[in-house]
Amino acid sequence: MMTIWKYVYDKRMWIIFQLIVLILLNVLFFVDNAIILHRDALIYMNVLYVAFGIGFLVWRYRMEKPYYKALIEIVQDPAIDVLAQLPSPDTYEQQLTHQFVEALVKQYQQTLSETKRAYLDQTEFIHAWVHEVKAPLTAMKLTLDANRHDPEMRKVAADWTRIHLLIDEHLHLSRLSSLDRDYLVQQVEAESLIIQEVKTLSSWCLEKNIAVEIDGSNPSILTDEKWARFVLRQLLTNAVKYSPEGSVITIESGVEDDIPYISIQDEGRGIAAQDLPRIFDKGFTGQTGRKQNAATGIGLYIAHMIGEKINITIHIDSTVDVGTTATLSFSKPNHYDSLTT
Known part of the structure; x- marks a missing residue:
């Protein structure tokens, strides 16, 4: 003042x-x-x-x-x-200040317009590239399904799954800004979400000889199925990625304090204590990601952003050389929800 x-x-x-x-x-x-x-x-x-x-x-x-x-x-x-x-300026000094601010605003608006145009051009190019890539990937999938009993094809199927997940990750990231317009709340069984994502990653699990155990009470969850599946997929992908061969991933669903949850427990390397507060930061890979050279630092960031928008809380506990437990806590049901679904 x-x-x-x-x-x-x-x-x-x-x-x-x-x-x-x-x-x-x-x-x-x-x-x-x-x-x-x-x-x-x-x-x-x-x-x-x-x-x-x-x-x-x-x-x-x-x-x-x-x-x-x-x-x-x-x-x-x-x-x-x-x-x-x-x-309106009264003095010559104020007139100069007014002219300076006006020129600065025009320059900012022009720069912003050029930046938006460049971003839209780049986004359209990437979207076009992604859709072009999906066509040969679909053809590859048909070939893999027709030769699923061939041991050599299992390795290819696992690689296909990883490529598919990366493309899917990009598509969800590009749609994140329009999530408010692409959001449908409905009742979904936890087991249905889990089984669909386990099937998506089945070829990768077979390649690494990872067993997946599903346990729990199968609660009904009020959420957007598509976006909730993507969040679950990111956590399950990390569990498969960092789990050693021959290990077990345990997926449990249930209700605690009237809040439905899904937890994923792996037997991987774990996350260092100093890295835990930063795991949702964009581009952060941590010590485990650097050692395996497999992390992009994007998956958990997107999952966290989506979780905040659709009211899913992600909590991760981890111990180095023991494993990691990632828990998704969904919206607590209420009387209004039962009237609108």
Whole structure:
């Protein structure tokens, strides 16, 4: 806030100049014998000069305060319409400030427009590339399904699954901004979500000889099935990726404190304690990801972002060289939900 004291400090050089002028006038009156001025008149002149100076400062402060106030509001809230918020300039200095701000806003808008255009062009190119890739992948899948009993094809099927997951990850990331418009809440059984994702990763599990055990009470979950499956897929993918060959992944579903949950427990390397607070940061891979050179730092970030939007809480516990347990906690059912589903 622009106070009178800040304004006075800003005008300190002008005030010092006026005081110097007043002192010189008083010295002149004392040393020049040609000027005859009574002491009371000199005091009156000094008081009058100071009073007019103070009055002028107060008047200028009141005149310039709206302009300073508008500038402060723009600094504190850059989202407002800058040019509309600025009052009409009164001084040449304010005119220059207004012109500078106007030029800066136009340059920012132009840069923003160019950035958006470049982003849209790049996004359209990537989307086109992804859809082009899906066609040969579909053909590959048909060939793999027709030769699933061939041992050599199992390795290819596992690699196909990893490619498919990466493309699917990208598609969900690109759709994240439109999630609010692509959201359908319905009752889904936990076991249905689990089985579908286990089938998706079955070829990868077979390649690594990983067993998947499903346990629990199979609660009914109120969520968006497509986005919930993607979040579950990211956690299950990490469990398969970092689990050693011949290990077991345990998936449990149930209800705790009226909140349905799905947990995934693996026997992998685990996550270092210092890495746990950062696992949802975009691009963070951690010590385990660096050692295996397999992490992108995107999967958990996307899962966390989606979870926040569709009210799924992700909690991860891990012990190095023991394993990791990732738990999805879903929305607690209420009376309103039962009326709208």
